[in-house]
C-alpha cells in the first residue's frame with residue numbers, strides 16, 4: 001500500500017515537472033530560432049543602374065547628344081555650333097532652314113563641303129542626294145534638337 005502511494009506521488013510529481021518544463025523548452029527553442037533568423041543577414045538585391053535616356057538609340061545620352069533625335073554616333077559638328085551636322089541645315093545661323101541655306105547647299109553640290117554633309121561619315125564626304133534628302137526633311141524647320149529631350153529646345 002505504501003509502495004503504491006509512493007509511486008503515485010512520484011508519477012504525479014513527474015507529470016507536474018514535465019508540464020512545467022515542456023513550455024519552458026518550447027519558449028527556449030522559439031527564442032533560439034528567432035535569434036538565428038536575426039543573425040542571418042538577408043541577401044539584398046543589388047540595384048541596377050538606370051541608363052540615361054537615349055531617344056535615338058545611338059548610344060549617346062540625350063543630354064550629351066548634339067542631335068538627340070537623329071542617329072549620329074560620330075557627333076560631327078563642322079561649324080562647331082553644338083548642333084551636329086546630321087540635324088543642322090541652317091548654314092547661315094539664322095535659326096531656320098530657308099532659301100539662303102538652300103543656295104549654299106546648291107553651291108556645295110558634289111563638293112566635299114563638310115558642313116553641307118548630313119550623312120555620316122562626314123569627313124571626306126561628297127555632298128549628294130542622301131544629304132539633299134536630309135536637307136529637304138529639315139526645310140523650314142529649326143536645327144536640332146541638341147542635348148535635349150527631343151522637341152524641347154533647338155540648337156543654339
Ligand SMILES: [Ca+2]
Pocket residue numbers: 054055056057058059060061062065067068
Ligand atoms: Ca542619342
Ligand SMILES: [Ca+2]
Pocket residue numbers: 056058060065066067068069070071072073
Ligand atoms: Ca544622336
Ligand SMILES: [Ca+2]
Pocket residue numbers: 077078079080081082083084085088
Ligand atoms: Ca553644326
Ligand SMILES: [Ca+2]
Pocket residue numbers: 089090091092093094095096097098100101
Ligand atoms: Ca538659315
